[in-house]
Amino acid sequence: MPQTSYPDKVDISNCDKEPIHIIGKSQAHGVIVACDKNSLEITQIGENAGEFFGIAYEELLGKPISYLVPESFSSTLKGLDTFRQMPEVSQVEINNIQFIAIPHISGESLIIDFEPAKETRNAFKYQRELSNILNNLSASKTPEDLCADAARITRKIFGYDRVMVYKFDEEWNGEVIAEEKDDKFESWLGLHYPASDIPKQSRELFLKHKVRIIGDVNYNPVPIVPEISPINGEPLDLSRSELRGVSPIHIEYLQNMKVGASLTAALISNGKLWGLLACHHYSAKIIDYYHRQTCEFLTQIFSNELSLKETNRYINKLEEWGKIRDDLVNQIEVDGKIKKGLTDKKVLFTELMDCEGGALFLNGKLRVIGKTPSKEQVKSLCLDFLAQREETVYFTKSLSKFYPPAIEYIDTASGILSIKLGRSNKDFLLWFRPEVIQKVNWGGNPDKKASYDEEKQRIAPRKSFEKWTQELTGVSNAWMDYQISAADAIRESLSSIILEKQKLKIDKLNRQLMEAHDELELFSQGLSHDLKAPLRGINGYAHILKEDHFHSLEKSGQKAVDTILSSTEEMGELIDNILSFAGVSGESINKNIFSVNHLLEDILETINMDSNYPRTSIELDKDLPRMMADKRMITQVWSNLITNALKYSEKEEKPVIKIGSTVIDNRTTYYVSDNGIGFDPKYSEEIFELFSRFSGDNFKGTGMGLAIVKKIIEKHNGKIWAESEKGMGSTFYFYV
Structure with a gap:
């Protein structure tokens, strides 16, 4: 849920959540004007408009921006939609006073920061300044030299009392690693500062607005009225405003350091916030927009050079790492x-x-x-x-x-x-x-981030910044970054070797599986011959006994002959099913599109319903969707499911078999349903396992039919399942 307003109370206990981007106030050295980006009507404005423009803010609210600025500038603001469509910064005249107008898009608003223009820029001097920055920073040999040169150049150009290069560690604590200052001030070089001094939301804003100035730490914040935008009912997002007001906690922090003004710029390396260029002055000091652009140029060159030098340091290590990595890989490959x-x-x-x-x-x-x-x-x-x-x-x-x-x-x-x-x-x-x-020198005790201010009746930032040494x-x-990169590189090499070894292992297992399959096929053929040959002998002699000597046998003898004949028949069926089950895995699928209705009619004709199941009613959908599958295999599936349905429902008073299709999870799904004996739903998985039978001794079967059906369906990358209640019939669903 978006923040609806800046909180009434902000202190050190909740500053890490302070929504500083919607602070609702500006600094005092300029005026913020917000317009509806579509109509260009002024919707919000700083109360100090009268002081700078000679026109009261009440008069400007609701007026078009052309009421305040020349048409030559306001016309460039029409039709803007996103922050990527920013017009150029312009110098405009308002009531005979020159201003720098700095526009940008923020949500539904067009925000314009107006700052009084200083003396006219000398283009030649400005160009020379930029060239000197480029030449000096490019000449730095190491990242350490680069930081020292950046601090020296910044102080020379802008004249701040103290300039520091402040580097973040992996936990966002900071260290002053380079410094240029007036000789009368004590050095802060080497001092560390806790992450809480620059909270997360402040670090994130530096990636959006890379150069931030506080012209006068002791300024009186200027309210923006109204606080809530009439366009969308939300506070104005000032993330990228040059004049955005400053967190009262940060102001108090700077006041405790005796700082009168500051300029802070983001230092970025490889797309991440690496550190800050921090400038302190011990009285008010305002750097105009164009000088801030010079500072941004300096930090961009610094960031480019830093990335380049860190990359060069990494490259210099590559040869050493490459030799060790190659040796390790060779050692692995040899053994x-x-x-x-x-x-x-x-x-x-x-x-x-x-x-x-x-x-x-x-x-x-x-x-x-x-x-x-x-x-x-x-x-x-x-x-x-x-x-x-x-x-x-x-x-x-x-x-x-x-x-x-x-x-x-x-x-x-x-x-x-x-x-x-x-x-x-x-x-x-x-x-x-x-x-x-390690002995770490902190700028004040990092454990004492705050103290209770009796006068202000609230928690306040710490007041002491004296060097405090801690033993870690x-x-x-x-x-280092280059060491982490080296670890990642050896990870990729080793992972490739591991994956290759796994592939070789899988290939070996596949070969063994193929060999086992071939052996199984030979075994199956041998099993068929070795088991069926004596079985045929038993069955033949049993038939001779029944045909030639049955009437001369006693009842027990006759029963024995019948048992032999039925047992050999069951044994033959079992052998056929075992061979069928084993054969499914090795068979290749030959897919074709065919009519399911025609296939089912052939199956029902083969079953001879009128003779074998005269009481059973078959309800078959007339227009079943055609199938794309191996017709011979799918015939076995349909035949098995229909035969089971007939067998387990034939003792009902009015057996009914329903065969049809439906759509489940966007798939054409076929089903065979009966009103027979059903089964306990807890066995809905087990019924598809080999030799599983849950119908009791009243029904013949080997317990292999559904296992074969499931194997065929899975070979087609399909699925089969059953729904049933005991005594309430069963429905088998499948798709391929």
């Missing part, structure tokens, strides 16, 4: 064993990283190298922590912070870098780094 190739040969996988030890956890087996936690601890780390994470590459310099059991082995594994191998969620390669007890334990040296 064909991943564990041995990584852990038992001349080159060990731990040589890829600056680490004290490592572990390989593969197929449930663990091997460790160097200084590591115990094997049980490493197994628990893999299964209880790493396996639960989604990342394929995981790293931290403070494992115990995220996985509390790691506090027991910070001396060997305060930091870890791990990669997942293959597609498994249980195979890992890990590198360990021990604890490095349970922390290793940080993993």
